[in-house]
Amino acid sequence: MSAIDPVHLAGLVRRGDLRGLARALTVVENGGPEASVLMHKLYDPSPASRSVGLTGPPGAGKSSLADVLIAHWKSRGRRPGVIAVDPSSPFSGGAILGDRLRMQRHACDPDVFIRSMGSRGHIGGLASSTAQAAEVLAAGGFDPVLIETVGVGQGEIEVVSVADLTVLVLVPGLGDDVQMMKAGIMEIGDLIVLNKADRPGMDQLETVVRASLEFVREGRPVPQVVKCSVATGEGLEDLFSKLDDLLSSGRDFEAVRRGRVRENLLRVAAEQGTRFALELLERSYGIEKAVDMVLAGETTPYEIGERIAALSGRAPV
Ligand SMILES: Nc1nc2c(ncn2[C@@H]2O[C@H](COP(=O)(O)OP(=O)(O)OP(=O)(O)O)[C@@H](O)[C@H]2O)c(=O)[nH]1
Ligand SMILES: [Mg+2]
Incomplete structure (x- = not known):
């Protein structure tokens, strides 16, 4: 299946195009930045x-x-x-x-x-x-x-x-x-x-x-x-x-809406945070290299965690 612009895909979904809809669901299943763009465009x-x-x-x-x-x-x-x-x-x-x-x-x-x-x-x-x-x-x-x-x-x-x-x-x-x-x-x-x-x-x-x-x-x-x-x-x-x-x-759907939006926000933030942290870990150590270092007694997962946090802009504790 060829790559398709998520903005274009959002348009197809809104028009009720069934093949577009099926493709959009695949984008969602695969996750990543394309899914974010698609969901942003479709958000209601x-x-x-x-x-x-x-x-x-x-x-x-x-x-x-x-x-x-x-x-x-x-x-x-x-x-x-x-x-x-x-x-x-x-x-x-x-x-x-x-x-x-x-x-x-x-x-x-x-x-x-x-x-x-x-x-x-x-x-x-x-x-x-x-x-x-x-x-x-x-x-x-x-x-x-x-x-x-x-x-x-x-x-x-x-x-x-x-x-x-x-x-x-x-x-x-x-x-x-x-x-x-x-x-x-x-x-x-x-x-x-x-x-x-x-x-x-x-x-x-x-x-x-x-x-x-x-x-x-x-x-x-x-x-x-x-x-x-x-x-x-x-x-x-x-x-x-x-x-x-x-x-x-x-x-009372109005009452649950605020809670739903909050949950959605936390979910998206956690997802992006996880992705960002994993990228940092991969770039600064390489996951297998980090495992080697921990096994060799050079550091601990906790120290690495704090370094990753520091690298992402948070002051280390
Ligand atoms: N006797 C009886 N059998 C039923 C009834 N409703 C469903 N079944 C049968 O129960 C079996 C399971 O039905 P499903 O609808 O696949 O159940 P499900 O909860 O979707 O199953 P999973 O998705 O596998 O968890 C099927 O053989 C149905 O025909 C009912 O009211 N009475
Ligand atoms: Mg079933």
Whole structure:
């Protein structure tokens, strides 16, 4: 693929050019100065598009739910986008197949945009590239933008924290994962979807989840709970209406915007700082040379760290 001017690319995205959009997402995944220029050109402090994080344990039915949500939003004249994040994958190849299969019926629809992203050792981490990808889809006119990610660990919480709303998907038979569920329930989830209601064990699951809601810290919104089954269609209308209510008026998006901009700023600063420090380290020592020096007892990583800080303009302590 030939190099393309990020300013030109931003123009293509804004005009809704789908190939331009796909290229823009690749630029975002690769990171670096081109991604910064692109994101700067596309930046919108108050986007009209909303993003929805969709998380939960492996196989909970996140992609199946994404599929029915896409169909629902399409029927309302909206143009939904999906970013399926696979943190375990070093590249996006593996993720594409499964998720595309699940959402296959929408794959050729110009009013639906589905993209899988793996972590490629992006310097700002997966949260950063995911946030940027969601912004690119929003700038391209897609709304809402779903961000699907596996699990409810710390890393995934970070990934979904870039979304306006988060949906936690749980299923019967999680057994010993109750602790994990509690962490997820307390930290994320504007909406908790109890999927696979056609399976045994739904009552126990609901009891555990409702009990966990008591641990939600004061001042934080208590998530709503919906029971459904993608397999039978039961409860899906309820899910759609609850989620659409949250998306339209049920959430104070103004209040979260300042926090989001602050997070974005810190993320970008940390990313640039890391890049700058690594360049300094490479230029002034060479990383392997520095390792040799530490092993030879000539210096320590801490002393090198301070020298790097001094070189970058900060007075050494
Ligand atoms: N019985 C039953 N099976 C379901 C339901 N929803 C999804 N499944 C099935 O569960 C399996 C996993 O569904 P996915 O949608 O791929 O789940 P996922 O959470 O996206 O999975 P990962 O992305 O791999 O973590 C598939 O075989 C689905 O057909 C449901 O409501 N009931
Ligand atoms: Mg999936």
